[in-house]
Amino acid sequence: MDKKSKSTKRLQAAKEINRIVFEYYMECSQAKSQGIPVGWMPPMNGAIEIFYAMGLQPVFPENWSPVCAAFGLAPKNFEISENMGYSIDLCGYLRNIIGYVHGPIETSQCILGNLPVPDFLLSPGGGCIPVMKIFHALERRFPDAAVFRADLPQVALHDIQPHHIQYAVQEIQRLISFLEKTTGRKMDYDKLEEAVALSDKACALWDEIMSYRRYKPTPFSAAEIGIMFVMVTRQGTQIAVDFLEKVLDELKDRVARKQGVIPEEKIRLFWDNIPLWYNLGLFNYFEEMNGVVVAETYSTAWSIRLDAEDPIKALALKSLKSYPLVSCVSMENRMDSIIKACKEYSIDGVIFHRNKSCLPITLGQMDIKRRLEEQLQIPSIVIDADHMDERNFFPAQFRNRADAFMEMLLAKRKATS
Amino acid sequence: MMISNPIVGFQQAYETSSQILSRIHGQGQKLFGYFCTYTPVELLVACGYLPVRIMGGRGKAEQCYRLLPEFICPFMKRSLERAMNGEYHFLSGIVQSYSCDAVCGCQAVWKNNFPDMSLYSISLPYNSNPQAREFYIAEFKNFIEKLGQPYDPCFQEKLRQTNELYRHVRQAVLNLFDSAQSGFLDISAEEKWYAVQAGFVIPPGQYLELIHRMIQQKKEIPAGQKHSIPVIVSGSEIGHPDILTYVEKTGGRIVWDDHCTGIRSFEPAEGSGDDPMEQLADRYVKRSPCASRSRAEDRWLRWEKKLHHADVQGVIFVLQKFCTPHLSDIPYFKEQLKKRGIPAIVVEMEESWEVSGQIRTRIDGFLDMVQGKNG
Numbered sequence: 001m002d003k004k005s006k007s008t009k010r011l012q013a014a015k016e017i018n019r020i021v022f023e024y025y026m027e028c029s030q031a032k033s034q035g036i037p038v039g040w041m042p043p044m045n046g047a048i049e050i051f052y053a054m055g056l057q058p059v060f061p062e063n064w065s066p067v068c069a070a071f072g073l074a075p076k077n078f079e080i081s082e083n084m085g086y087s088i089d090l091c092g093y094l095r096n097i098i099g100y101v102h103g104p105i106e107t108s109q110c111i112l113g114n115l116p117v118p119d120f121l122l123s124p125g126g127g128c129i130p131v132m133k134i135f136h137a138l139e140r141r142f143p144d145a146a147v148f149r150a151d152l153p154q155v156a157l158h159d160i161q162p163h164h165i166q167y168a169v170q171e172i173q174r175l176i177s178f179l180e181k182t183t184g185r186k187m188d189y190d191k192l193e194e195a196v197a198l199s200d201k202a203c204a205l206w207d208e209i210m211s212y213r214r215y216k217p218t219p220f221s222a223a224e225i226g227i228m229f230v231m232v233t234r235q236g237t238q239i240a241v242d243f244l245e246k247v248l249d250e251l252k253d254r255v256a257r258k259q260g261v262i263p264e265e266k267i268r269l270f271w272d273n274i275p276l277w278y279n280l281g282l283f284n285y286f287e288e289m290n291g292v293v294v295a296e297t298y299s300t301a302w303s304i305r306l307d308a309e310d311p312i313k314a315l316a317l318k319s320l321k322s323y324p325l326v327s328c329v330s331m332e333n334r335m336d337s338i339i340k341a342c343k344e345y346s347i348d349g350v351i352f353h354r355n356k357s358c359l360p361i362t363l364g365q366m367d368i369k370r371r372l373e374e375q376l377q378i379p380s381i382v383i384d385a386d387h388m389d390e391r392n393f394f395p396a397q398f399r400n401r402a403d404a405f406m407e408m409l410l411a412k413r414k415a416t417s
Numbered sequence: 418m419m420i421s422n423p424i425v426g427f428q429q430a431y432e433t434s435s436q437i438l439s440r441i442h443g444q445g446q447k448l449f450g451y452f453c454t455y456t457p458v459e460l461l462v463a464c465g466y467l468p469v470r471i472m473g474g475r476g477k478a479e480q481c482y483r484l485l486p487e488f489i490c491p492f493m494k495r496s497l498e499r500a501m502n503g504e505y506h507f508l509s510g511i512v513q514s515y516s517c518d519a520v521c522g523c524q525a526v527w528k529n530n531f532p533d534m535s536l537y538s539i540s541l542p543y544n545s546n547p548q549a550r551e552f553y554i555a556e557f558k559n560f561i562e563k564l565g566q567p568y569d570p571c572f573q574e575k576l577r578q579t580n581e582l583y584r585h586v587r588q589a590v591l592n593l594f595d596s597a598q599s600g601f602l603d604i605s606a607e608e609k610w611y612a613v614q615a616g617f618v619i620p621p622g623q624y625l626e627l628i629h630r631m632i633q634q635k636k637e638i639p640a641g642q643k644h645s646i647p648v649i650v651s652g653s654e655i656g657h658p659d660i661l662t663y664v665e666k667t668g669g670r671i672v673w674d675d676h677c678t679g680i681r682s683f684e685p686a687e688g689s690g691d692d693p694m695e696q697l698a699d700r701y702v703k704r705s706p707c708a709s710r711s712r713a714e715d716r717w718l719r720w721e722k723k724l725h726h727a728d729v730q731g732v733i734f735v736l737q738k739f740c741t742p743h744l745s746d747i748p749y750f751k752e753q754l755k756k757r758g759i760p761a762i763v764v765e766m767e768e769s770w771e772v773s774g775q776i777r778t779r780i781d782g783f784l785d786m787v788q789g790k791n792g
Contacts, residue, residue: 085748089488089739125543129518129709132543133745136712140749151549153540153556154515163555164540170548328518331525356488359741363522366484367529 001395004072005281007223010261013247017226020243024233025067025112031057032116037183040115040138040145041122042131044301044322045152046172046315049195049236054185059115061134063232065096069277069388071110073100078389080104091130092357092388098134101141118145120182122175126152127323128360146182148175152319156330160320168316189311195236196315197308202235205244206302212251213294214345217260219251222271222293223283231302260292267291267409268346272338272368273353273361274298274387282398289406295345297361300337301326327360335368342378349409350380351402357386379412381405423631424608427615434618435504438469441620442507450508452496452524453516454682455541455710459583459697460557461512462621463575464566470617471496471505475657475770484526490737491768492654493523498768500531510535512560517709517742537563543710545702553698568694576693580700586621587686589628594680596632598672598727603636606650606661606671613678645670646787647728649720651750652676652735653708653743657770660735663777668784672727675720676735681705709742713749720750724757731787732761733780760787 031038038057041047051058068074074092077099082088084102086095105114121142123135139147151171153164176187209227212219227247234240254260269286271293276282283293301322306314324330325337342350350372352365365382372378381401386392430437442448449466451458458468473495481497499505511534513524521538528536539560542549558568566572590613596602597609604612612631616624648669650661655678664671675681688700706715723729732754736743747763754761762783764776 085751087744087747090741090744094745129741130745133742136714136745137749139712140714149544151542151544153542153552154521155538155540159538161559163552163559167542167548167552167555174548328522328525331522331528354486356486359486359489360518360522362486363489363519364525364529365486367526 001285001399002279002281003390003393003395004278005284006070007280007282008284008287009224009226011220011224011227011247012250013227013243014224016243016246017229020234020239021067021226021229022112024229028057028059028116029113037119037185038116039120039122039179040118040135042124042127042135043232044127045124045319046317047122047150047175047319048233049192049199049311049315050172050176050179050187052236053192053195054179054183054187056179056183056185057116058233059118060233061097061101061115061138062093062131063229064100064115065093065388066277067110067112068096068100070280071112072278073104073108073110074278074388075390076104088389088391089356091128092386094130094134094137096388098137098141101138118142120146120148120179122148122150124150124152126150126154128327128358146178148178148182150175154329155320155324157321157324157333158330164320165313165316168320169312172312172316172319192311193308196306196311198237198241199235199318200306200308200314202231202240202244203302203304203306205241205248206231206299209244209248209251210295210299210303211344212248212255215255216268216346217258217262217265218268218292218294218345219254219259219261221261221283221287222275222296223261223280223287225275225280225296225298228299228302262287262290262292264290265292266413267348267406268294270294270338270342270345270347270350271296271353272350272365273355274358275353276385276390276393277387278390279393285399285402286406289410291349291406291409293351294347295341297326297334297338300341328363329360331364331367334364335371338368339371339375342372342376347378348413349405350378351405352380352382353387354382354384355387356384356392357388379405379408423627423634424604424611426627427608427611427631430615430619431611434469438467438618439507441467447509448507450505450511452511452513452520454677455514455516455701455704455707456512456539457557457560457697457701459576459579460561462582463572463579464561464564466509467620469508471500471511472614472617473654473656473768474499476768478768484530485523488739489519489523490653490740491656491766491770492737493519495656495768497523497526500527508534510537510564512537512539514539514541516707517740519739519741541701541710550695550698550702553701554694557694557697573693576697580687580693580696582621582625584687586616586625586628587683589625589632590616590683591680591686593628593632594683601637602632602634604631606665607658610655610658610661610678613680646730646784646791647672648731648733648784648787649723649727649729650674650676650679650733650735653737653740654678655735656737656766656768659770659772660764660766660776663772663780664733664784667777667781668788669731669733669780672729673723675705675716677707681707707742708746713746716746717750717753720753724759729759730791731783732759733783734761734763736763736765738765738767760790 080099230240473492478494684705690696
């Protein structure tokens with residue numbers, strides 16, 4: 001097993017997502033020359049719909065990191081940031097993007113081009129600490145960029161109160177005022193309503209797509225997680241909706257034909273935490289042993305609905321909910337959603353990625369593991385790795401643990417069938 | 418028992434805090450735990466609780482690895498270890514205020530493993546504009562409502578009195594540090610550390626009395642000590658004072674600190690506003706920033722003033738291993754210090770807080786270098 005490998009894709013949509021990724025980054029590269037203001041922002045909040053409604057170019061440095069990992073650019077970026085004094089114990093997204101903006105942003109020969117220098121930054125207060133610190137560093141790196149100091153309550157889903165929503169609404173309104181002042185473009189509220197409606201449609205499609213994974217055999221696996229790209233970068237656009245509709249059609253067809261991911265699906269698995277972006281091929285390892293990763297934590301971040309009738313409030317709620325849905329901010333919800341997924345998708349075993357680059361998702365895994373065993377009698381393994389930094393992934397150790405786990409699951413399956 | 422020497426009192430209070438707090442709990446006093454100094458302890462006191470800061474201290478981390486990954490700070494590991502050993506059985510509840518990802522996540526772990534303990538979160542804003550202040554107040558009111566306490570005139574009066582009490586406490590501690598830094602109070606870094614720690618577990622009224630007595634024992638620092646190397650120590654929670662003692666023994670004089678077991682959480686002593694809740698919110702909006710809730714640049718503003726006044730010749734960052742907020746700010750601080758010609762060193766501590774041979778060698782070398790540089 002290699003430290004780095006690519007996953008095998010089965011969906012036709014995988015080819016189309018490559019085109020969408022390419023077009024998105026080309027759009028980013030060309031924005032400046034077309035007079036479109038460029039803003040860098042964190043993912044999983046209600047700002048993307050605002051950007052698209054105002055004709056601004058959103059850029060997601062966090063999303064660029066998986067690109068760097070997939071194209072092998074991350075080691076160089078790590079070297080630069082670590083030489084600047086950033087500890088190797090810090091999140092890989094942080095070390096990667098800080099290294100990137102202090103060097104390769106001007107010289108990298110990436111097939112997707114390079115990120116355009118920001119005209120403004122949406123610098124978050126809220127979310128996880130590494131993302132906040134990434135943007136603080138970006139503020140220093142791009143001193144000419146206007147900075148919006150965003151703020152957002154960090155509150156568990158079941159604890160959201162009217163004053164949290166009110167504050168989040170005020171922040172959305174403040175962001176719109178900032179963007180109008182900074183870019184000279186006025187918000188068109190009809191367009192905003194349209195963008196929110198498209199986002200809602202994308203989320204509804206996303207939920208429907210995910211629900212098809214309950215079929216046996218499952219029509220697609222976590223190896224196709226790349227389709228999530230549209231949920232990160234294209235929410236609020238027709239591009240996302242059109243793409244997701246095609247994915248859905250393809251899945252319906254595969255389910256009707258009972259076409260699974262592998263010839264004989266014996267074991268259905270759940271992956272907790274962010275995947276190893278430099279080694280999505282890990283998902284295929286399980287397939288060699290007749291196992292398929294049917295569901296994962298990360299995809300639940302988009303399992304929300306938006307009321308286009310009240311777009312500002314809808315975006316405030318989206319901002320409040322997205323990050324807690326997948327992190328320790330809302331641990332009870334996270335635990336419940338994994339239990340629910342395990343039931344709905346008929347999961348046989350769970351893989352916990354103990355991710356050195358993501359404490360907010362890693363914390364609480366041992367409690368979830370225990371509850372899975374006690375409540376559903378579902379066994380699990382813990383894999384020590386890192387979603388960005390391959391130096392923290394040890395293939396032999398992985399293989400030892402995963403082999404034993406899969407053998408146990410297969411024996412269990414044999415005994416019960 | 419009256420202890421004549423307040424320093425001994427502080428040390429005893431810290432080292433026997435579990436027994437003392439168990440006794441207080443046995444007498445019917447409700448105790449409430451908190452992790453971070455951004456927690457508005459005034460609200461807890463006004464609601465009838467004794468606030469107790471949950472501390473890691475130094476020791477082993479063994480059981481906690483059943484629930485936590487290795488790559489989390491010693492503070493969180495040790496706190497959970499102590500809880501698993503039953504050292505926090507007396508707490509009615511715990512509140513966290515999103516100090517960092519580790520605290521937020523660990524609180525969730527506590528919630529899953531100590532079902533009899535009530536756990537609460539306060540979401541504090543990162544901004545200080547009028548909307549953020551309003552949100553602070555709404556969140557504070559939301560918290561006391563969860564504790565079953567309405568925001569009525571009776572509570573407002575209690576909160577006013579508590580704000581006043583904490584104003585005195587913080588001012589007294591600031592005076593103590595100021596006297597020590599100006600050379601009018603011969604007190605070691607270790608003694609200051611115990612003085613601060615004790616405040617996290619002793620009822621505020623008793624604590625204030627001890628601090629006042631300590632200040633009264635003024636004694637000028639011996640002339641020889643004034644020739645030692647003025648340094649700043651910065652970081653998050655310092656779990657044991659041995660590292661500070663070692664700095665002093667090897668020729669350093671800690672003229673200011675910026676860590677959450679030092680003076681940082683005491684500034685400013687009070688806030689202003691029309692009613693006690695506004696005053697409280699104003700105080701927490703203005704408090705000295707921690708790396709987890711602010712930009713490095715905002716912290717640096719405070720540093721610049723100190724560097725100017727205290728003739729600082731070196732900075733020792735004492736960090737908890739895996740502390741993301743502080744590790745993230747290090748490159749900026751080192752760059753700023755370099756521009757001023759002030760050398761800096763980073764030491765990362767594990768849960769034993771042992772000043773290992775390697776750390777000793779590095780501190781020795783660092784202070785030798787600073788001394789050589791400044792003749």
